[in-house]
Amino acid sequence: MSDTLEQLYHPAALPAYCERALQHIADWRDRASAAEKNRRLSGSTFDELFAGGWLDLLAPRAPVTRNGHWPTLVESARIAARACASTGWMMALVGGHGCIARRLPPSFQDRLYAEGSRQLFASASSSADSQLSLEAAGMRVNGRWRFSSGIEDATWLMLNAPCPNHPDAARTPRFLVLMAAQEVHRLDSWDSCGMAATGSHDVLTRNVLVPHEHVFALQEVFAESPAMTGTDYIDRLPLVPYLTTSIIGPLLGCAEGAHAEYLRSLAGSPLSSEPRIIEQIAHSAAQLYSARLLYESLISRLHDAGVQARALDARQLLQLKRDRAYLAQQCVQVVHRLVERLGASSLVAANSLQRHWRDVQAMAAHRDLVWHDAMQSYGEAVLRPL
Incomplete structure (x- = not known):
């Protein structure tokens, strides 16, 4: 074959x-x-x-x-x-x-691509100590986030987790946060026997403050949007x-x-x-x-x-x-x-x-x-x- x-x-x-x-x-x-x-x-x-x-x-x-x-x-x-x-x-x-990024506001997309057309969006899963906390100046991001495939070559990182002190927390179970990949500390944790070359390391965020413009209600981004015609x-x-x-x-x-x-x-x-x-x-x-x-x-x-x-x-x-x-x-x-x-x-x-x-x-x-x-x-x- x-x-x-x-x-x-x-x-x-x-x-x-x-x-x-x-x-x-x-x-x-x-x-x-x-x-x-x-x-x-x-x-x-x-x-x-x-x-x-x-x-x-x-x-x-x-x-x-x-x-x-x-x-x-x-x-x-x-x-x-x-x-x-x-x-x-x-x-x-x-x-x-990329299909997540394309659902974000056009003005924010311009920010994502401000440094050029070659942008790579990694993600990471929340862990027991992943935390989001709302402050006057933005969203505070702390803790360890797991399995971030491609993080060594990514320009942006997508995270999501609950934010208990957000005023919309009752109707918004999770918030999507985008941050520059260079703002996180990569842990050399990916030691899997399989899919080793994905470089799916965990990352650590140490008291990073993310602007409000980088925070979105996850369910709204992922939901059906029939009004978006054409x-x-x-x-x-x-x-x-x-x-x-x-x-x-x-x-x-x-x-x-x-x-x-x-x-x-x-x-x-x-x-x-x-x-x-x-x-x-x-x-x-x-x-x-x-x-x-x-x-x-x-x-x-x-x-x-x-x-x-x-x-x-x-x-x-x-x-x-x-x-x-x-x-x-x-x-x-x-x-x-x-x-x-x-x-x-x-x-x-x-x-x-x-x-x-x-x-x-x-x-x-x-x-x-x-x-x-x-x-x-x-x-x-x-x-x-x-």
């Missing part, structure tokens, strides 16, 4: 971006091992991601399209992840943060389903890349004539084909809803969550089947198939793909209809 064999893009994705990603895939594969060791992507890779437009597909300065850029982002990330899952993750997750659907519909589903691109791409690596490793090997190996390849290919159909269905459901200016209902959102988790399980099973019989000689960090195995497990552990939560929520809805 080559990188171009059976290459079909989702019909809503712009082929030019996908084909451009294919042109870079050999270079991204060559850099993947070094990126994992360095625990971050190289400057050359970031230059290519910006020059190719992938990190700006959903940014405020992206051109408006009739059907939206979201499927193109997911498909491009899928292709990149065949070579390097961390590169695909940077496209889908960190590049996807723009991409990513601006109008509830944002969370698109943000949380973007990661299926690098997830599936990683599994596809593992399968391709396995076939490459068998080229000219006497193992390629063994019945158990032949069966293994066929089984994984069939499971990948099934996973692709589910992947395409997930994109189509969200894209079609976007084109129709229709928000998904509660049952459809549970189905989306269920199917993302199921897709993650299928991808993990595909790669596990390929690595389990490789033999002791393959159990080295430099083995590219082992890297795919580490990466796919790390992605499947993401909170938006957790099996139990997704199945529990959907099962309860089936047994106790909404």
